[in-house]
Amino acid sequence: MIKNVVTLFIIILAFAFGNAQKEDDPVAWSHTVNKLSDTEYELIFTGIILKDWHVYSQHTSDGGSLPSEFTYVNAGEDYELVGETLESETHTEYSEAFEVDETFFSDIAVFTQKIKLLKPDIDLIDVNLWYQVCKEVCFNKEFDFTISLGGNTVVLEDKVVDDLSKTLSASMELDLKNKERLNEGVEDVANGSSGLWTIFGLGFLGGLIALLTPCVFPMIPLTVSFFTKQSKTKSKGIANAILYGLFIVVIYFLLSLPFHLFDSVDSQILNTIATNIWLNVFFFLIFVFFAFSFFGYYELTLPSSWANKMDNASSKVGGVIGIFFMAVTLAIVSFSCTGPILGGLLGSTALAEGDVATNLSVGMLGFGVALALPFALFALFPAWLNSLPKSGGWMTTVKVVLGFLELALALKFLSNADLVGNWGFLKWEIFMGIWIVISILLTLYLFGLIRFSHDAPKQRPSLPRIFIGIVSAVFSLYLILGLFKVNDLKLLSGFPPPKFYSVFEQKSDCPLGIDCYKDFDEGVAHAKNAGKPILLDFTGWACVNCRKMEENVWSEPDVYKIINEEYVLISLYVDDRKELPENQQFDYKFNSGRVKTINTVGKKWGTFQTLNFNAASQPFYVLLSPQMEVLNSSMQYVDKDTYKHWLEKGLKNYRR
Structure with missing residues (x-):
């Protein structure tokens, strides 16, 4: 008391x-x-x-x-x-x-x-x-x-910092005027419900592809027949099959819950996948491992004892719980085909903007719905089973195609590690060249010109296989024309490295060849001399939406002209792991007394963004005058018309 x-x-x-x-x-x-x-x-x-x-x-x-x-x-x-x-x-x-x-x-x-x-x-x-x-x-x-x-x-x-640290810390804090403008009508279309629907669609597509694999497809008629024939009434059989499908959805959704536990410990623990060098290398190796399992060099399986225990449990228990264990058995025995697809889903959601754990749950929900749908539909309409194609070599073709797609996705993670680590070995032309090789090999495989050990005896390619082969050939040609600058590869924006990350000598190492500054003070000094306003661009090497903005919005002629001619562009990379020179490294002391060591380029500009703009996401754009007047609201990932209007309003305020 x-x-x-x-x-x-x-x-x-x-x-x-x-x-x-x-x-x-x-x-x-x-x-x-x-x-x-x-x-x-x-x-x-x-x-x-x-x-x-x-x-x-x-x-x-x-x-x-x-x-x-x-x-x-x-x-x-x-x-x-x-x-x-x-x-x-x-x-x-x-x-x-x-x-x-x-x-x-x-x-x-x-x-x-x-x-x-x-x-x-x-x-x-x-x-x-x-x-x-x-x-x-x-x-x-x-x-x-x-x-x-x-x-x-x-x-x-009291934690003491030296005089150099005090001086450099003071230079990090801007004396911004009209700061209230930053929060006026902030636009960001990257993190809405439409993004979650896109991720759900990707998961659903992954589930549909998994249905066509040899681990899952043969199970559809067997399982539906079991429910419809073993049940005492037709309605009971249909209800059991629908319940079976519902449990499949629940099981795959539950697989995403541990990631929410990680997220509750540290809200950034999953998002670090996009920028951590060694996590990206690890994902690259995992995806290559998945790809070769699809090529038939080895089989990925969970311990058979797991499936046996679940199967025995379903037989002994019966009823609703028995049906649940049947669904768990399906998830275990189909892992060799679904595991790599789920890995691809994890990789895709890690690269997407927004909360990774939520993205993954939505994607897994879509995957489970697609996987469960046939069991419910064929139970309702059993006559449709007669129209199902027979199992055969075409399912092996599906697995090999997925293997090539896994290789292409793996390269994205290796590219992230290369960009963030400033290694310089996977430049834009090399990345595109490897993708072209992967695409050509896929085309040759689909037309039967190369084979794998687990392929069926050689025979004339089917019409669907020829059609997909033609699509692959067209995509290969699209990549080749892009490599030789005949087209701009806008369909792939955000996936390959930025085009200025090139093996050839470039006029500028900035987006689209625009003259830019990667140091804030240098950029401000030039803006004062030129009498131009500043476009402050907080970006990242591994930021997919940053590349999309540069290649889909900035590249539009009217937007490009405004940025190139009317503004001084300052691009600050918050995930750059390059060490600062010793005389520029310092300790920043927050008001709370906590001291943060600023020893890399990324730490400097990430802290700079948080201190002055209370933001930590990228892309993040701010319009400033050389005298540190805020000219418009901050801006994030938006469409071309919105961005153009935002730039023009900033110019108008500057001239006023």
């Missing part, structure tokens, strides 16, 4: 302090400790929030304002977390801006975490809280708690 009174008293004091806060610091944080036993403690973090401001729950919906995140320093070594971090009362409302339900705190936010000591002499616990606080605008904030379990006074040792 006394502990609760003390906690309430601290909250009241914090509330009184919070009302005295300024609007640029809308939350006042405090903490208390309750001792539960000799080794167990309860940590309570309290935030008093100014009126009309919101701090967001750890569990707010994806696609809206960002959730609060706690980092417990040395958890697992000095102590362990008991359960999850609990929250006080929250509110949920629909956000018109993000078109999702957001869960947030008003007035007060209280988080509670129980811990159990692993080392008896531990007294100090360090906890970092990252949160977003919003009103008309949003700010990303951090707060570091240093907690004494014994109630001792904590004397914080």
Whole structure:
């Protein structure tokens, strides 16, 4: 009781302090400790929030304002977390801006975490809280708690940075004028429901392709016949087959849930796939491994004992649970064909913009629906089974075609690693040359000119195979003409490396040959001399939507002319792993006291973007005058007309 009174008293004091806060610091944080036993403690973090401001729950919906995140320093070594971090009362409302339900705190936010000591002499616990606080605008904030379990006074040792670091840190913060313009009508069409529908469609297509493989296709008539013939009534057989299909959807959806657990630990853990060098190399090797399994050099299978156990369980249990185990058995025995396709789905969602875990769940849902659909449809209309083509060598052809597609996708991950690591061996021409070779080999295979060991005896290619071979030949010609600059390869924008990443000497190492600056200060100095406004481009080597913007929007003649003639382009790559010169490396000290070492180009410009524009996504565009006046709202991934209008409005404001 006394502990609760003390906690309430601290909250009241914090509330009184919070009302005295300024609007640029809308939350006042405090903490208390309750001792539960000799080794167990309860940590309570309290935030008093100014009126009309919101701090967001750890569990707010994806696609809206960002959730609060706690980092417990040395958890697992000095102590362990008991359960999850609990929250006080929250509110949920629909956000018109993000078109999702957001869960947030008003007035007060209280988080509670129980811990159990692993080392008896531990007294100090360090906890970092990252949160977003919003009103008309949003700010990303951090707060570091240093907690004494014994109630001792904590004397914080101020982290000291040297004079060089102070000077370079000061140069990172801009004195922006008209900053409120940044949030006026921000456009971003990359992360809407249309994007999720596209990912669902890709997953659905992957499921349809999986149906045509030798591991799944023969199962359709066998399974449907089992349900319709073994059931006492026709309606019961149809219901069981539909339930079987529903369980298939559920199983593949459940496979994506572990990625949400990873995402709850660190919201960026999956997105690092797009920029981490060694993860990209790992994915490249995995996809090559998948491809050669499709070529028939070895078989990918899960342990046969798993399938046997599931099959036995389905026989013994019966009923609804038995049907569920039958669906699990199908997932296990078909893994050699579906595994590589699911790997491709994972790779595609990792490359897509937005929340990777959500993308993967939507993609897996589409995959499961496509895989389950035939079992329900043929149960409803069993006469259709007679129209199904017979199993045969054509299914081997499907697997080999998928193998070539896996090789092409694998190259994208190797290209990401090459770009981010500045290795310089997979330039645009080499990438396209390898794709041309893969496409030509696929064409030759489809016309029967090359074969694999598991192919059926040689015979005249079927009409569907000839048709797909012609499509592959046309695609090969399209790539060849693009390599020799006869066409612009816009259909592939965002997938190959940028065209300025070339083996030949280029006039510019900037998009579309536009003169650009990759250092902010140099670009501003040129803008002052030229009397032109600045197009500030936060981009990344592994950013697919950045390439799409450059190759589909910037390349349009009227947009290109405005950028090239009216603006000074400053392109800052936030994922560039190139080390800064020693005299430019420094420690940046945040207001919270946390110190971040800035030792690479990407860290410098990523921190620069967050500090000045409260943003961390790419592409991200800002229009500035040389005197640091914001000329228009910030801009992200949009269509050509919107982008052109945005550039013209910025010019108009600059001339005014």
